[in-house]
Amino acid sequence: MSDLLSVRDLRIGATIFPPGEDPQDIDIVHGVSFDLQKGKVLGLIGESGAGKSTIGLAALAYGRGGVRITGGQVLLDGKDILSMNKKGIRSIRGARVCYVAQSAAASFNPAHKLGDQVIESSIEHGLMTREEARKRADYLFEILGLPDPHNFGDRYPHQVSGGQLQRAMTAMALCSNPELIVFDEPTTALDVTTQIDVLAAIKNAIEKTGTAALYITHDLAVVAQISDDIMVLRNGDTIEYGPVKQIIENPRQDYTKALVNVRQTKLAEARDQSDALLKVENISAAYGNGVQVLHDVSLHVPRGQTLAVVGESGSGKSTLARVITGLLPPFEGKVTFVDEELSAEQKKRSRDHLRRIQLIYQMADTAMNPRQTVGQIIGRPLQFYFGMRGAARKAKVIELLDEIEMGETFYDRYPAELSGGQKQRVAIARALAAKPELILCDEPTSALDPLVAEGILDLLMRLQKERQVSYLFITHDIAIVRAIADSVAVMLQGKLVDFGPRSEVLNPPFDDYTDLLLKSVPEMKLGWLENVLATRKMESAGH
Amino acid sequence: MANPLAGVYAARHRLKESHPLTVLIVERLGLSLLLLWAVSVLIFAGIEALPGDFAQTYLGQSATPQSIANIRADLGLDRPITTRYFEWLGGVVQGDFGNSWASGAPVTEQITKRLGNSLFLAFFAAAISVPLAVGLGMVAVHYRNRIPDRVINILSLAAISLPEFFIGYLLIVFFAVQLGVATFPSTVYDGMPWSERMAAIALPTATLVMVVLAHMMRMTRAAIISVMSSAYMETAELKGLGAFKAIVKHAAPNAIAPIVNVVALNLAYLVVGVVVVEVVFVYPGMGQYMVDAVTVRDMPVVQACGLIFAAVYILLNMVADLVAIIANPRLRHPR
Numbered sequence: 001m002s003d004l005l006s007v008r009d010l011r012i013g014a015t016i017f018p019p020g021e022d023p024q025d026i027d028i029v030h031g032v033s034f035d036l037q038k039g040k041v042l043g044l045i046g047e048s049g050a051g052k053s054t055i056g057l058a059a060l061a062y063g064r065g066g067v068r069i070t071g072g073q074v075l076l077d078g079k080d081i082l083s084m085n086k087k088g089i090r091s092i093r094g095a096r097v098c099y100v101a102q103s104a105a106a107s108f109n110p111a112h113k114l115g116d117q118v119i120e121s122s123i124e125h126g127l128m129t130r131e132e133a134r135k136r137a138d139y140l141f142e143i144l145g146l147p148d149p150h151n152f153g154d155r156y157p158h159q160v161s162g163g164q165l166q167r168a169m170t171a172m173a174l175c176s177n178p179e180l181i182v183f184d185e186p187t188t189a190l191d192v193t194t195q196i197d198v199l200a201a202i203k204n205a206i207e208k209t210g211t212a213a214l215y216i217t218h219d220l221a222v223v224a225q226i227s228d229d230i231m232v233l234r235n236g237d238t239i240e241y242g243p244v245k246q247i248i249e250n251p252r253q254d255y256t257k258a259l260v261n262v263r264q265t266k267l268a269e270a271r272d273q274s275d276a277l278l279k280v281e282n283i284s285a286a287y288g289n290g291v292q293v294l295h296d297v298s299l300h301v302p303r304g305q306t307l308a309v310v311g312e313s314g315s316g317k318s319t320l321a322r323v324i325t326g327l328l329p330p331f332e333g334k335v336t337f338v339d340e341e342l343s344a345e346q347k348k349r350s351r352d353h354l355r356r357i358q359l360i361y362q363m364a365d366t367a368m369n370p371r372q373t374v375g376q377i378i379g380r381p382l383q384f385y386f387g388m389r390g391a392a393r394k395a396k397v398i399e400l401l402d403e404i405e406m407g408e409t410f411y412d413r414y415p416a417e418l419s420g421g422q423k424q425r426v427a428i429a430r431a432l433a434a435k436p437e438l439i440l441c442d443e444p445t446s447a448l449d450p451l452v453a454e455g456i457l458d459l460l461m462r463l464q465k466e467r468q469v470s471y472l473f474i475t476h477d478i479a480i481v482r483a484i485a486d487s488v489a490v491m492l493q494g495k496l497v498d499f500g501p502r503s504e505v506l507n508p509p510f511d512d513y514t515d516l517l518l519k520s521v522p523e524m525k526l527g528w529l530e531n532v533l534a535t536r537k538m539e540s541a542g543h
Numbered sequence: 544m545a546n547p548l549a550g551v552y553a554a555r556h557r558l559k560e561s562h563p564l565t566v567l568i569v570e571r572l573g574l575s576l577l578l579l580w581a582v583s584v585l586i587f588a589g590i591e592a593l594p595g596d597f598a599q600t601y602l603g604q605s606a607t608p609q610s611i612a613n614i615r616a617d618l619g620l621d622r623p624i625t626t627r628y629f630e631w632l633g634g635v636v637q638g639d640f641g642n643s644w645a646s647g648a649p650v651t652e653q654i655t656k657r658l659g660n661s662l663f664l665a666f667f668a669a670a671i672s673v674p675l676a677v678g679l680g681m682v683a684v685h686y687r688n689r690i691p692d693r694v695i696n697i698l699s700l701a702a703i704s705l706p707e708f709f710i711g712y713l714l715i716v717f718f719a720v721q722l723g724v725a726t727f728p729s730t731v732y733d734g735m736p737w738s739e740r741m742a743a744i745a746l747p748t749a750t751l752v753m754v755v756l757a758h759m760m761r762m763t764r765a766a767i768i769s770v771m772s773s774a775y776m777e778t779a780e781l782k783g784l785g786a787f788k789a790i791v792k793h794a795a796p797n798a799i800a801p802i803v804n805v806v807a808l809n810l811a812y813l814v815v816g817v818v819v820v821e822v823v824f825v826y827p828g829m830g831q832y833m834v835d836a837v838t839v840r841d842m843p844v845v846q847a848c849g850l851i852f853a854a855v856y857i858l859l860n861m862v863a864d865l866v867a868i869i870a871n872p873r874l875r876h877p878r
Contacts, residue, residue, distance in 0.1 A: 060781055094782035106774035111796035111872055121782040156872045290553045 004077060004212050005036040005059060005180055011071035012054050012063070012236075028054050028067065029236040034229075038179070041206060041213045043223035043244070045259070046233035047449030048420075052216045055233070056182040058082075059214060060097050061089045076180070094121030098173035102185040104165035108157040114168050115153020122176040133175065140171040143208055144201040163194035167201050174209055181206075182214045187222060191312035191476060192520040199225060199522075200533055218449060220259050221522035224248050225529035232256050245526060260524060262450045271486055273501060276300040277470045278324070278357075278438055283333035285323050293319045294330065295495045301438060301487075304468040308485035308502075310475055310517070316494035317474045321440045324472070325359060338437070355385045358431035362443040364423035368415045374401070374426050375411040381433040400429040404459060421452035428459065432467075441473045445480065457484055478521045482506065490514050563874050568865060575861045582853040583635070587628050590842055590849075597644050597840040618644060631846065640847035645839050650847045653832070658851065660731060661821070661828035664744055665813040668751035673806055676756050680763025680802075687768070699757030707816070711750045711823040718746060728825035747824040751817065755809040762805035766798045773797075800867035807863030811856045 012029035029051040036042050044052040058069055061081045073080045081092055098121070101107040108117055118140075119133035128136065134153070141149035144167040157165060166186055173181045186202065187195040203226050206213055217223050223230060223244075230247040232239040232255065240253045251257045278301040285294040293316045301307045309317045322328040324335055326346030335342045337357065343349045361367040368377055378397045382388040388396060398408045404425040415423055424444055431439050441460070445453035461484060463469060475481060481488055481502070488505040490498040490513065498511040505514060519532055559566050598614040599606055615621055634641055640650035679699075683692045702710070719727035729743045770776065771794055779789040818830030825831070829848055836844035868874050 062781060064777070090783040090785065092783070093780070094784075099778075099781045101774060101778065103774060107778045109775040109778070109793050109797070112793075120784075124782065124784060124788075156876050158873045159876060290556060 003035040004038045006075040007034050009072040013070040014067045039210045040228045043227035043230040044216045045223050050233040051236040052233050053184050056214050056216045060093050095125040095176050097180045098178045100169050100173045100183045100186050104169040114155050118172040118175050127176050140174050166198050180212045184216045196520045221524045273302040275303045277303040279336040281334050283330045285330040293494050297496045299489045299499050301470050301472050305486040306471040307487045308473045308481040309489045310481050311491035315491040317491050355434045356437045358434050358436040358439050360427050360431050360441045360444045364427045370415050374413050378429045385434050404429045420448050438470045563877050575857050586849040595840050600840050641843040643844050645841045650843050657829045657832045667748045668813050672752040672756050676759035677763050679760045683764045684767045699760050702753045703757035707754045708819050708823050714746050730825050747820050750820050759809050763802050766801040770794045770798045800870045803866045804863045807859045811859040814855045815852045
């Protein structure tokens with residue numbers, strides 16, 4: 001059988017403009033080759049900077065920003081699309097090869113109706129009349145499981161949810177009956193319970209239409225559900241390439257093994273949780289617009305242990321952290337810290353109370369002053385809380401840098417010179433500098449690649465052991481909860497639906513929502529998606 | 544116990560959810576009226592605080608305390624300021640700006656004619672500058688960071704950096720004095736033949752165009768560039784759309800709001816900011832009328848001119864806001 005897409009020794013470069021230096025040409029992808037047959041799915045997996053999106057876009061002969069394809073061939077049905085002229089490339093884009101972006105919300109034009117955008121390429125390329133295209137769009141909306149498929153196209157992008165937009169974008173790609181679709185992290189921005197629906201819809205649509213696909217993601221468990229073959233990429237090189245079964249069950253390279261084994265549990269056994277460091281009692285809170293976000297939430301964080309607060313976007317978990325820090329005074333309930341009631345407003349809290357509760361944010365980038373060096377950033381709390389100056393302060397900062405496994409060489413660096421993982425480590429050191437008893441961690445690893453996130457979690461666990469510090473760890477990732485939490489709080493729409501020791505919350509009998517959440521997390525095994533969907537069908541038939 | 548204010552907030556929130564456009568338009572209208580009223584207070588108070596006095600200026604050398612007091616009594620200036628303010632405001636809402644102190648003629652009549660002249664000038668300046676600015680902005684984007692873009696940018700910067708009276712005098716020196724192809728002064732009168740009228744306003748129009756062009760052009764360029772770098776433009780390209788089609792269909796609808804905003808701001812400037820240009824070119828518009836009135840302390844005229852300028856400014860800004868709101872599909876089609 002002949003190959004639909006055949007990529008031969010693909011080389012991609014870009015020009016970067018480092019501040020204060022001359023522009024440099026760098027290589028992003030160094031000679032990648034693969035083949036894809038009609039109707040098959042190839043998963044491209046790797047961390048950020050691996051070059052996976054760049055390779056995906058090369059299948060449309062497109063380079064984002066200053067990216068250029070510098071060598072190799074991209075053969076579509078035996079013809080090299082890289083050597084085609086502009087008109088030739090245009091006739092392929094949107095007709096024979098389509099693209100589904102990570103952020104459908106940004107990729108749809110806010111000024112036009114969804115339906116018009118979905119059928120645009122089919123009409124533009126003269127593949128269908130408007131009526132035919134509309135009919136096909138209706139059909140696609142239906143098989144993608146969108147609500148009210150016949151009227152869905154009349155909506156504007158802002159009128160539908162993120163998961164629906166992602167499915168609409170898939171419909172847009174499928175509409176012109178393309179031979180190949182490039183999916184670029186189509187479910188990464190979604191909540192787990194939404195992700196599973198979109199994943200199922202995409203898989204179903206690929207099977208029904210017989211299109212081939214390149215599926216790009218950083219989540220091996222996701223790609224294992226949908227691909228026939230998997231290519232593991234790192235820094236623009238192929239690490240491993242083979243059938244999905246071999247990659248998941250019998251990885252050959254160390255890097256692939258690390259990806260498969262990511263997030264094994266880091267905890268020994270359950271600990272006694274009666275000694276509460278922080279108690280949150282009957283908290284209800286609303287923002288200025290009058291929308292209530294927390295309804296009667298009560299929980300506690302045991303001393304020297306980790307409480308994971310888990311929930312989807314909009315569940316109120318970050319708001320809970322804002323209430324605990326005093327940034328958002330609740331209109332009801334109280335927060336007790338080591339048997340003292342904390343003032344509801346941050347401004348009224350004593351400096352000692354402020355010191356004992358510290359924060360780590362999701363975006364280490366925006367939580368640091370880009371014009372301060374690492375030494376200044378970590379030294380600030382030392383000066384503020386302990387009056388440390390000069391040599392003593394510097395010595396303490398270096399000690400903290402050693403503790404986060406970075407070392408003295410970073411003392412004079414600026415945040416812009418650090419990687420994502422290093423920035424988050426600096427944020428941890430800054431929190432530690434205040435010698436806190438509780439650190440509120442607001443999704444500190446969700447913007448990081450799996451292996452980097454793993455390193456951060458290891459660090460946090462080691463620090464907890466050495467310093468007896470407690471964590472309130474906000475996350476949407478059940479795998480992290482499994483790996484690090486002593487107790488778990490599950491939130492849904494501002495309400496606490498489940499709270500208790502990890503062994504109770506994550507084992508049957510489940511609360512309904514906890515059950516749904518747990519079952520939606522992709523597992524690193526073949527056929528997981530089918531099993532979940534089959535179970536769901538049986539359950540709904542039984543009801 | 545729930546948040547006591549939650550109910551009120553929620554009611555307003557619900558209304559905003561169901562009819563966001565109506566609520567916004569009503570809000571804007573209300574705000575504009577409030578603003579206009581505040582401006583009327585400011586103008587009245589500001590003029591009251593000005594040094595100098597109409598009676599003094601009017602009588603000149605022959606002023607005696609008695610004659611000054613007589614004139615002041617005739618004009619009603621001996622009454623308290625609040626009484627005079629509300630009397631004036633009452634007339635204004637009925638379209639009566641009172642009588643000029645200097646000529647005794649009704650201000651409204653005079654101003655109608657003068658405003659017509661100013662609008663006539665502003666109209667031609669706008670008709671030339673708006674399409675030119677938007678067009679040049681698009682050309683600049685098309686040749687972004689290349690020579691045409693640079694030339695357009697430098698020339699427009701130069702034009703915006705020079706004060707308008709200086710541009711005016713430069714144009715007069717070159718075109719009227721040295722080359723002798725243009726008419727100066729630009730005085731127009733009733734019954735003036737159309738061709739002569741057009742020749743008369745050529746130079747002031749050119750000056751105004753140069754003053755407002757750069758701002759609008761640069762804003763158009765920035766708005767289009769910002770839209771061009773958005774993800775949906777990449778989507779359009781990856782659908783195989785040609786560059787021109789992508790700009791017209793996908794970029795233009797999203798660039799309208801910022802462009803309309805800056806255009807409205809500049810249109811307002813065309814009417815309000817002509818004071819200097821009218822004086823330079825001796826053009827009988829609102830601007831010159833106001834300047835003449837200020838020199839003789841003819842307060843009803845100054846007040847009327849100030850209020851009309853403010854109204855034009857507020858009106859055009861409100862229109863710009865409303866267009867921007869209407870161009871936003873989020874507000875046109877609530878969830």
